[in-house]
Amino acid sequence: MRLSRFFLPVLKETPSDAEIISHQLMLRAGMIRQQSAGIYTWLPLGWKVLQKIEQIVREEQNRAGAVEMLMPTLQSADLWRESGRYDDYGQEMLRITDRKKRDMLYGPTNEEMITDIFRSYCRSYKDVPKLLYHIQWKFRDEIRPRFGVMRGREFLMKDTYSFDTDEAAARKSYNRMFIAYLNTFTRLGLKAVPMRADTGPIGGDLSHEFIVLAETGESEVFCHADLVEMGAPGASVDFDGDLQPLVDQRTALYAATEEMHDPAAFAAVPKHRQLSARGIEVGHIFNFGTKYSEPMKANLTHPDGQDRPVHMGSYGVGVSRLFGAIIEAHHDEKGCIWPDSVAPFDLGIINMRAGDGACDSACDGAYASLVAAGLDPLYDDTDNRAGAKFATADLIGLPYQLVVGPRGLKEGKVEVKIRRSGETHELSLEDAVARLAAKDFANG
RNA sequence: CGGGGCGUAGCGCAGCCUGGUAGCGCAUCUGGUUUGGGACCAGAGGGUCGCAAGUUCGAAUCUUGCCGCCCCGACCA
Structure with missing residues (x-):
């Protein structure tokens, strides 16, 4: 591409309303333009990078055995009434009414929709396991959007959903995503550490946040330094094999965000290996069992002839957030320093x-x-x-x-x-x- | 939603306190000189001063209301 033909509106001066470095550089380098609070146009240069990030996420999902599809941005409120979340979700959900006065919403996530899709086609334990994902724009009407693209209202997200017969099988799906995420973030030039996350009312131990270490991260994190240096398993992993040892290796050592931090457990980490840093959450994997399948009656008939709700999990990656995270991790006083894998x-x-x-x-x-x-x-x-x-x-x-x-x-x-x-x-x-x-x- | 701040030319800002017909730097356009780390000289264009009421002979400036945006906090990929 000749620059004279390209569209690259660079700014010499830093716009005053950009606080963090990634936001400033994205504006100055002509990669994004704010259209409204938390809503951005992706200008040609930024769009190229976003697509590269998206493609790497896609390739690693495919490698792990997930299957891509695309669900719409607009959803009918009916599904959400069925799961009970229509009223629970509150102001963050952007509600829209169509010309027939039907209640619609701009999807903040897709658990209800994917559950509906699954239940309408799958009835037997023989239909699982399945890992389905899509990469789609979402909208959450945040109280306060900030940090540019890292905390926008409209954002691009990859979300995968797993369907399994039971808890043990669900764990295998979970492990696939766990490893796929490590490989994804490494290819993007990031050091991401999985940290135990709060599982809320669901309970269990199957929820991890993937935190990118960056000086300008929004939250404080604590972990064993070995985790940072451990690296990713890489493309040679056999996703059909037993992934548990690889996961165990990375969950055995201490790692926690502020909310989950246990100073006593952290103190048990050898002093010179104690790492406290700032981090950006770029991924979250979560096993939620039958939370949606039960109310929405997504059942599987098992070999014993009994119907039981399918076990599910969801696995998100903030694709547009990764854009900001990569710059936070790779820049100097002159500007961005893209890893080769995502350079525009x-x-x-x-x-x-x-x-x-x-x-x-x-x-x-x-x-x-x-x-x-x-x-x-x-x-x-x-x-x-x-x-x-x-x-x-x-x-x-x-x-x-x-x-x-x-x-x-x-x-x-x-x-x-x-x-x-x-x-x-x-x-x-x-x-x-x-x-x-x-x-x-x-x-x- | 609680607290704070800001809306003046495309961008960054001054002017506002103490009302008197809008300014600086960058960018843009024209001409010339330049050309290895954001050139220089000369000239030019570009602004409903966020919107609406009010006070006043007169409002960017004072008052009120509204809108938009940003920061801190609580919440989130």
Whole structure:
């Protein structure tokens, strides 16, 4: 993409109503635009990143055996009356009336709808296990939206729902999501630690929040430092095998958010391994048994001929929130520093002197070669000054910059800059293109 | 919802206290000089001062009401 054709409204100054760094950078880099409190337009650059995040979430769900579908944003109030949540949900639920005066709502979540879908097709224990998910926009009319996209009213969420015969089987579904989440967040360049979450009136031990550690996190968290360094199981995991040992390994050590914190248990962690930090919740997995299946009569006929409510769980990932979380974890004073996996473009090509024959032809050639190699470069072909181009490239955080200027070209050299480390490599145009195409700079 | 704050040009702000027909920086446009880390000079355009009432000869400025947005708290992916 040529920058002259792209739509990239960057701001030199920080808008005054953005408090946290991710919000400020998203506005300055022309990634989002606020349309109303907690409601944002995703401008082209932000939309590209959001789609990349979404795709990684999707791939890891699929790998874990979940099946994608898409439920609507608008729901009928009837289903919610059936579960009893229509009145319970309160002001957070955006209620709408259609022309026939039917009560509708903009879905804040989809337990009722998926339960309804499941019960209308599945009757037998032979129909489970099932893991169904969708990635859809949700709306929660928060009392106070804040932190930009991290706490919006409209947000993109991946939610998976599991259906199993009983508690033991449900745990296996739970474990799949647990491991899938670890892999997902690692691919997004995040260190996420699973922490025991409050299970509320349901009880049991099957609820975890996945917390990304970031200095600007909204809540305080406490955990054993080993958990942070443990890393993800990776793509080689056999999701059909026994995942319990992998889960146990990560739930044995102490980890808790403020609400669940137990100072005495934390004190038992070796002193030098005690980690207290700030965190952002990016995922929440929850087994809720028959909470919805019972009132909504989603029953399975078991081998003994008896009908029993299906055991369910739900597994959420805040996709749009992850956007903010990634910036919180990856930025410096100049701007964003995207992990390669979600960068809006694979690299930037900076033509230091647009209009200069040598620079133009070198850049055009490099651009064509890199595109041919399957990369997606952003080619700054504008006639701005060098400084402005560098500032923009650093702000939007492309991982690599190919800098082509008249001075270097005279020596037959161009420059490749690694955004994260700031280090630069001077080399020939051919070498630069070849190494970029081979992703040779990814490991330093 | 409790507490605090802010709405003045696209963005960031001053002016308001002490009423007198709106200003600065950036951005934009034109011309020229420039060109390796957000250039310089000269000129130009752009504002129902959030909205509505009220006080006054006169309101961005004072009063009241409403709307919008932000921050802290309680709540949440």
